[in-house]
Amino acid sequence: MSLKPDDVRNIAQLARLHIDEAVIDEYAADLSSILELVEQMNRVDTSDVAPLSNPLDATQRLRDDSVSESDERDKFQAIAPDVADGLYRVPKVIE
Amino acid sequence: MSEWESVIGLEIHAQLATTSKIFSGASTAFGAEPNTQACAVDLGLPGVLPVLNRGVVEMAIRFGVAIDADIDHRSIFARKNYFYPDLPKGYQISQYEHPIVGRGHVSITLDDGATMEIGVTRAHLEEDAGKSVHDRFAEQSGIDLNRAGTPLLEIVSEPDMRSAKQAVAYARKIHSLVRYLEICDGNMQEGSFRCDANVSIRRRGESELGTRTELKNINSFRFLERAINHEIERQIDLLEDGGAVVQETRLYDADRDETRSMRSKEEANDYRYFPDPDLLPVAITDDDIERVRASLPELPEQKKTRFVDTLGLSADNAEVLTANRDTALYFEAALEAQPELAAPIANWVLGDLAGALNKAGIEIGDSPISPARLAGLVARIADDTISGKIAKEVFEAIWQGEGDADAIIEARGLKQITDSGAIEALIDAVIADNPEQVEQFRAGKEKVLGFFVGQVMKQSQGKANPGQVNALLRDKLKA
């Protein structure tokens, strides 16, 4: 599988990366070589194999429904790039 | 009958009434200062991990059992990846394959009394996003993540509805159910219960579905009906003008009473769902399901049947009383005070009380007349202390906060006169004063009896027992 510049632009858009036009070809080549490596997987037929997403095949433990966290807004917002009136600020969102 | 048929499916987001969030120990209380209820997990700080709230799972099972649905024994959480400022992690933890609640159904009652089955495709758990505040800053939007991580049950219906009215009936049914189950407070204004509608149209007789649009931002049943009807009309106009419906999301604007396209350039969404590796499959056993089933409160259908079979209410009254959990609770509380008076209490709850509440725009849960007071009033009618007519005056006085029925009857001297001696005295006086009418009656003009009853009641200031008056008058006039 060889990725074309437009594929790279689409992926970068999905991943919200402002890819420089100057490096698109380089990324296309790098990503294509990785995909080539990955395609070795097709050697084995896995049609009857259940996917394994957690190595231990364990099940979820549940938490009791109780409030354990208190207000730490000041501490959390001290490391934020832009806050005012307790709100995180971003360029105007148009809906 | 129009040549067009509309096809409607609803996606309902019910905020589950837990005290803490779905994946963190932060509070879910509504209305706190911005970001004071957004903990490290809710903010998606580097390194934090989600842990699932047991209450959320139990509530979802409750819902599933109540709609007779399949509960998945191995339910999976997945990440839905997209970027938005109110979505802190860049993905929403939701469910994709193996939602906790599978196929189920509810039945709705239509205006003509007919019932209709509506299929529920699935109901899955997910976390809510935060809120964007657009009007605080000139150039920027503010992000409040207090709501982020609030548990939601997304209930997806089959496209089984054919009119806005049916859609509203279904939405009301689900609303009633989640309130009965005590898994959601149902507050539409605060966004605890939100309806999105998928609407398409097709020519009658066609089996293919038309292109659908999704209507969002609807926060009342009234708006739901209007938004759907607007959208149906819009689509019909489009198609009849030779145009085509574009698959898109449209926002309902209640102020302008119209829907508008949410984004001019709708980006093709590719959510890249995959099982969340931070969460493991939720194992739900048959025992878990049976335990929840055993703990379910009485649901509307069961209540309705009981009201008809053991209380002897009419099917219509039972239906209306149970449609809304608060109405049913009110009725049952009143019944507890006067267990023998089910039918008259039902009539008063659905008649005068419902009318007064509706006129005043008050929910039954906030009724100025308590169930016990309404029962007290009904009891005084039943034991002939007051007449039905006087009862309306007493009802009004209770509504105004003047006390309970007994106190008002006493204070205003409204006690019905049942002493036949006293009534006979009144009758004698009226007969004496109206010889002409007495003659007419005796000449066979039966209608004049009504005149005499009216006169006697007037003389008694409405307090004489009308039945007694009637009987005694007949005797006296014939004599």
Add this chain to the structure above:
Amino acid sequence: MARGVGDILQGLESGEFSSVEITQDYLERIERLNPSLNCFISVTGEIALEQARAADAARAAGEAGPLCGVPLAHKDLFCTDGVRTSCGSRMLDNFIAPYDATVIAQCKRDGAVMLGKTNMDEFAMGSSNENSYYGPVANPWDPARVPGGSSGGSAAAVAAGLTPAATGTDTGGSIRQPAALCGVTGIKPTYGRVSRYGMVAFASSLDQGGPLAHSAADCARLLQTMAGFDQRDSTSADTALPDFSAGLDGGLAGRRIGLPKEYFAEGLDARLGDVIQQAIDELQQMGAELVEISLANIDLSIPVYYVIAMAEASSNLSRYDGVRFGHRCDDPADLEDLYKRSRWEGFGAEVKRRIMIGTYALSAGYYDAYYLKAQQLRRLIKQDFQQAFTRVDYILAPVTPETAFEIGAKANDPVSMYLQDIYTISLNLAGLPGISLPAGFVDGLPVGMQLIGNYFDESGLLAAAHAYQQVTDWHLREPGS
């Protein structure tokens, strides 16, 4: 100096020196050597001395915890309350963590002293420590060479005697490979043994924290503190925590060690092969029984690993959007611009490559061919191991195909860099524990040997490694001596 954790505990207990004194020694050594080695991103001298004073006081009061007064270094992806946690990334250069990772909290609980935060490949993505915003780390055995990665700073710091032990994380070999290339001992525990809470995620289903130290015995001490069930991590295993130090004397006699034929076929440098063969002979003399086994699907580990790791990473790294913490670009024109430039500027090249591949592997139309396929093969790889462990107690393998390579040698070839992980990543896919321990040298550079254990058998692994270290002295060699 190169004192181990055990030596330091002995010195502290006997009163030979105080925690403040030994901490000062390490801080001075860091000050002298770190500018050339670049093992540390942050040195937390003041905090270290404060913790050392508290530890001395606790010891005097008879309230010494298991690691009371022992200096440690932490990989810079464990969140440390009030201290920058950079993950080797420009994205988090300004990120002062507002909370402690569970591992950090447990180190504090047991009285350890934090010397600083160690260098690493950005977001743990790399096998050479060259992918760090803070520059490469020099291998103490040859400063022109890489220390391995991604826990390169931790491994080099231990090897150079800048800390007696360090924490690390291992997603595809990130503890074991740098341990091997730096001549130290490192263990990747069973997935779920060490809490991931506060350990900044690379690939959630593969990441596991563990210790790097001079010996298996020291690893046992540090693992005892790091490990344990944690309510805050849904994938944390609620299993009993054995006393790792008490289990060290289990020995090797009668134990069966499997040798996967696939690992000794091709690709392994012949001189490394000789070193491993000597170690195998040694183990046999110690009474272990050697059994040839087969891990049929093991050669697919690399593609399977990279698909899963990159897919998970692409999602895990979406939270770095310039809104709540971390790097934000200057003067964003609009929201999209804020996202795209903040992320483009904040992440390094390798991280961006992996985010893009992961995004692609999960995208519509490709999910089944890449991600789902990889998860299916993952099960086959796990089954291969499970089958092998019905016949053997341990599996022996190389750690790396070659010794430490020169800085820059593979920098422009991501795929050849990925191939460095051939012997380590299958364990992460299966969730099994593995230990890397020094087994000899080639041209003056350390060579590691890897023992793989069954689920939750860290005790057995540590005991086997300890037994080997009782009869060999590779782990005692020091660079520059």
